Amino acid sequence: MDFFTNPYRDWETRYPGRRAFGYLCTYTPLEVLHAAGFTPVRLMQLSGPVSLANAHLPTFACALARAVTERMLCGELDFLEGVLFAHTCDTMQCLADVWRMAETRFEVVPFSLPTVLSGPSVRSYWVAELRQLAVVLQSDFGSTVAEESLRASIALYNEQRRLLSQLYEQRTRFTAEQLWSLTIAGMLMPVEEHSALLQSALRDIEDAAEAQGRGPALILVGALLDDPVLLRLIDELGGQVVGDDLCTGSRYFDVLVDETMEPFAALAERYLQRAPCPVKHGAAQPRAQRLLRLLDDTEAHGVIFVMPKFCDPHAFDYVALAKTLDRAAMPHLMIETEVSTPTGQLRTRLQAFIEMLEQQSG
Numbered sequence: 359m360d361f362f363t364n365p366y367r368d369w370e371t372r373y374p375g376r377r378a379f380g381y382l383c384t385y386t387p388l389e390v391l392h393a394a395g396f397t398p399v400r401l402m403q404l405s406g407p408v409s410l411a412n413a414h415l416p417t418f419a420c421a422l423a424r425a426v427t428e429r430m431l432c433g434e435l436d437f438l439e440g441v442l443f444a445h446t447c448d449t450m451q452c453l454a455d456v457w458r459m460a461e462t463r464f465e466v467v468p469f470s471l472p473t474v475l476s477g478p479s480v481r482s483y484w485v486a487e488l489r490q491l492a493v494v495l496q497s498d499f500g501s502t503v504a505e506e507s508l509r510a511s512i513a514l515y516n517e518q519r520r521l522l523s524q525l526y527e528q529r530t531r532f533t534a535e536q537l538w539s540l541t542i543a544g545m546l547m548p549v550e551e552h553s554a555l556l557q558s559a560l561r562d563i564e565d566a567a568e569a570q571g572r573g574p575a576l577i578l579v580g581a582l583l584d585d586p587v588l589l590r591l592i593d594e595l596g597g598q599v600v601g602d603d604l605c606t607g608s609r610y611f612d613v614l615v616d617e618t619m620e621p622f623a624a625l626a627e628r629y630l631q632r633a634p635c636p637v638k639h640g641a642a643q644p645r646a647q648r649l650l651r652l653l654d655d656t657e658a659h660g661v662i663f664v665m666p667k668f669c670d671p672h673a674f675d676y677v678a679l680a681k682t683l684d685r686a687a688m689p690h691l692m693i694e695t696e697v698s699t700p701t702g703q704l705r706t707r708l709q710a711f712i713e714m715l716e717q718q719s720g
Contacts, residue, residue, distance in 0.1 A: 362539065362586065365402070365546045366429070370437050373397065373548060380441035380464070382426065382450060384605045385471055385635070387625055389615070390491055391442070392511040392549065394501035399438065400545035401426045403584040403666065405698050414456050420668045421697045422582070423449050430462060439499065440465040442491075446637040447671050465498055467491075475630055476640030484626035492622075508621040514549050519611040521556035526608065531563040534589035534599040542584075542606060574715035577652060578602040579679065580664035581635075581672050588664065588693065591705050595712050600656040603649060604664065609633050636675035645675065646682040653688060659715045661690040662708075689715060 369378060379396035381388075388398045403422045411427040429435055441464060443454035451468075458466050470487055472480045492503035522541065529537055540559055544552040573596035582605045583589070592599060602608050613632040616624045633648060653661070661683060665672045676692060683690045691711045693704065 361546075362542065364404070364434070366399075366434050366437065369399070376548060378438045380435060380438045381444070382422070382441075383444040383446050384610050385444045385446060385629060386442055386469070387488055387491065388549075389508060389511040389515050389621075389625060390488060390495070390503055392514070393503045393508040394492070394495040394499070396439065396501070397548050398545075401429070401435070401441070402542075402545075403582065403695070403697070404429075405585055408697050414460065415453075418668050420449055421666045421695060422584075422669075423453050425697050427453070427456065427460075430457060431460065436463045438464045440467050442467045442469050444469045445471050446635065447669075449670075467494060467498070471629075473638060474640045475634065475638050481623070481626055481630065484629060485622045488622045488625055505621060509617065512615045512617055512621055512624065514553070516614045516617065518544060518549050518553050518556070519614055521553055521560065522611040524560055525556060528560070528563055529600070530598070533593045534597075535586045535593055537599075538583065538586050538589050538606075541610065545606070545610070573597045574659040574712055574719060575600040575656060577649075577656065577658045577661045578604055578607065578664055579649060579661055580604055581666055581669055582606045583664050583695075585695065587701055588662075588695075588704065588708075591701075591708050592712075595705075595709055597708075597712050600658055601652050603633065603645075603652065605635065609635070636671040646679060649679060650682065650686065653686075659689070659719055660711065661688060662711070663690060663692040665692060665694055667694045667696050689718070 370376075376397045377395055378399045379391045380399050380401050381391070382401050386398065391398045403425045406425070406428070408424050408428045410431040411424045414431075415424055415427060435441070441457065441462075443450055443466065445451050445468065454466050454468050469491055472483050474480065495501045495503060522544070525532075525537065525540060532540070540556065543555060575598045576592065578599060579602070584606065589599065609632065613628050615628045619627065634645060636645065649661075663676055663679070665676060680690060680692075689711070691707065693707070
């Protein structure tokens, strides 16, 4: 577990010869960074005190923004050559400017994305931005994104997505915390090594008994889950996580890139077809319909919303989804995460929710 407490400590020693490039969002085109010779490394919220970041951000900025800024200011991210800021929410857009003014040792690279996913120009816009990113990587880092390399990187990440999909199909053989660990590891290490790790995990569980509890079946919905405490408590209290709609879960690997298409066009198409985040509008799969379908497919008993405190897009999204669940008579619980979330209070709320679901289903 120490690896997830501070995955950036000694990163260069663990992966010698690798060029690390940071990112914060699953809308980051990992294949383009990989094809340019970098290993993408996701910057996580994690737990810990925040002090230095308060000079740059208000206390009502989201926990992710404050936590990663604290690590940047402490020098923990100096092993990175650059950090890509995908334009998703206003906080992330402003954070890129904050980091520039902080005079980081690495390059800050903005990446503009369409907010509305419908319309005649969205595909061409997305392809143009992907190509522009390749130009920036060439001009600022001397790293060329050749078509052959990009196709090879797409194949590598598609293989990782296939393996993660197989892993999630076998999720009852893992505890919720184990599955989280295997997923998050892929955002912090070279994709080649992660795929080997997944293959090993799949072989190891071929004859394994079910590891999850027999209690109420739960769906997790929200942005990201960078701390395993919530999942550890669900495991301890006997709950089952049977599905999710999280950036650090199924949204990370859903939808393969079409390897027969022109690579930039194929990458753009994947982002249009994948499960949408609340920062996107006009998606092919509206979030409320997707959630109801997920509940039907998994026969879940309840939903737990995981929301970083002060995250406006997910806060607005929660209101609409909660109303949808109320109409469907589906119990739900909202958990706000901070840089440090009190474990005792969280346990009490989860235990009460799980006991209520047990009474309803019993």
